[in-house]
Amino acid sequence: MSPSSLPTVLVVDDEPRSAQSIARTLEDDFNVLTAPGAEEALDILDNEWVQLVFCDQRMPEITGVELLTQMRERWPDIIRVIITGYTDATNIIRAVNEAGIYQYVGKPWRPEDLLMTARNGIELYQLQREHDRLSLEMKLLAPSMQSRLETQRSKLRQSFSFDNIVRAPESPMNAVCATAAQVASFDVPALILGETGSGKELLARAMHYASLRSDRPFFAVNCGAIPDELLESELFGHRKGAFTGAHANRIGLFEQADGGTIFLDEIGEVSPSFQVKLLRFLQEGELRPVGANETREVDVRVIAATNRDLEKAAREGAFRLDLFYRLAVFPISPPPLRERRMDVPRLAHALLERAAARHGKRLRGFTDEALERLAAYHWPGNIRELENQVTRMLILGQEDELGAELIAPEILRADAGAEEQDPAADIAFAGGGTLKERVERMEARLLRETLIRHGWNKSRAADELGLSRVGLRAKLERYGLSNGETTPAEASEGEAASAINGHAHGNGNGRAQSNGHAPTDEQAKSNGHAAKNGHAAKNGHAAKNGHAAKNAQAKANGHAPPSGDAAKNDTPASNGKSSWPNGAAEKHAC
Secondary structure, eight states: OOGGGSOEEEEEOSOHHHHHHHHHHHTTTSEEEEESSHHHHHHHHHHSOOSEEEEESOOSSSOHHHHHHHHHHHOTTSEEEEEESOOOHHHHHHHHHTSOOSEEEESSOOHHHHHHHHHHHHHHHHHHHHHHHHHHHHHHHHHHHHHHHHHHHHHHHHHTSGGGSOOOTTOTHHHHHHHHHHHHTSOOOEEEEOOTTSSHHHHHHHHHHTSTTTTSOEEEEEGGGSOHHHHHHHHHEEOTTSSTTOOSOEEOHHHHTTTSEEEEETGGGSOHHHHHHHHHHHHHOEEOOBTOSSOEEOOOEEEEEESSOHHHHHHTTSSOHHHHHHHTTSEEOOOOGGGOGGGHHHHHHHHHHHHHHHHTOOOOEEOHHHHHHHHHSOOTTHHHHHHHHHHHHHHHOOSSEEOGGGSOHHHHTOOTTOSOOOTTTHHHHSSOOOHHHHHHHHHHHHHHHHHHHTTTOHHHHHHHHTOOHHHHHHHHHHHTEETTEEOOOOOOHHHHHSOGGGOOEEOTTSOEEBTTBOOOHHHHHHTTOOEETTEEOGGGGGGOTTEEOOHHHHHHTTOOOOTTHHHHOSEEOSTTOOOOTTSOOOOOOO
16 A cells, blocks of 8 residues: 555654654554644644644643644544553543543553554544445435435325225215325324225225325224234333233333324224223323333324224123224225126226236236126125235236136126125025026026137037037027127017927926926916926927827836827827927927
8 A cells, every 4th residue: 555545643742862762653544744843843733634643742842632623623533542651630631621532541651552543533534434424415315315215205195195995986985085184184093894805904004194194103903913912012012021021121002102093993803801992092192001000192183994883882882882982983984896887897906906016017907798797796705805806816817908707617607696605505596586496597698608708619618518509599588698789688478488499498308497497387387388208398389399209118217108199290209309390300408
């Protein structure tokens, strides 16, 4: 390292041999200058950049303390060290108080001690310079940091604003958001009542960032996921040694959120003992950490939420009535997703955009058919369930547009008019109507779900259902099902009773049936039809189209054929099966 790049040390001593000895000790690591007196030392300081000064205390014209005091006034950054063989306490005190010396070195000194003192002094000088530089930059940066902080707060307020809650123009959430926005500006507790996954926490955040507390902290706590003992410590804090495992003091979330808002989710799950402590905090605005004797005042707004009927629980004694009234200053009830189906397409697009960004996959969106099927489902899990379904479709999708074939089967079978669907009985029991009408609804929805799953490939759908393409096409025409347009099977009783394309379908027993269902004997008699094997052919089509069952088959079943029917047939059917005019036999598998 060149001498110009070494730190500069000035040695002031009226004894030349002592000054030369110090210089020889330091010259390998420092650029050393020497001065025999105060005047020469001050001249050097006027012309050289010196970082450290070693000064002898006893000099003829001026003492070391007086010289270092002058240096401190003119060059306060220089590190100052006194060297003396006299241990006068008064001089040492003056050196510290007036001259602001860094260290005191006694004579005789040891070379390693002198080197250590010089190195530490130079490091201190560099740290002081770095600190001064950073302090200056921080002063210049303060307005910029404040501006950045305000920008981030503004973005946060915008991100969680009521306008950013996804909903349609005609959604019932509009009224809920308008009410919540009005309540947000008043510093009162609020209670959000809604099903799991209906957006209670999002609504609470929107209320916080629309309030005067928006620049203060917001904390969310799931009360149902934490035991009472830990929940008290989490919210109120604790002192060291208050319980087993309390190795240090802890500041509770109530105290951390001072001036802000705390969101207590699943408040209906807390125990009666914790309800008492929470009630006192809401009434007095004071808290006492676990294991502490003193109380502290905090200013926190509490927004609570639950998926239970809290008023009913309070009246039944499962929840404190006074705490309920303290929390429910203004109850807000966001509707479940099934009551705002018009929001499903917008929510699906928003969730897809978020999931695509998270998984690094670029997509255009959903097909119209996929959005129609998603909107038809009742979503018992609300937005969380919808988010899971969108993520599933994103993972399974191979195209840049997600189609209905990617939707889970239980959602494809959903009926837009039903509030809830039971996996086993929802199709048959949804709505009213006769047995025939309910069965037809079930068949139409089963056909639609199968076709959507196979991408409207009729061959694969017919193969899965055990139908021919001709039979499947006839059913599609009957129920008005087509690609891209699915209409519920609400056919009139007369249309439902008429046979497809005027043909009678026969099964292996020679019984004529439409849609695989036969009326009772009493219904057959009332319609003027003959019962065969305990079942009647609908609308009298068993003998039409020139087909008849063999008399031997009828006898084998223990039933006589209708009078005159056998004589009307030009073409007998073999094996008890009716044949088509073109010779093609069809087995009705419905």
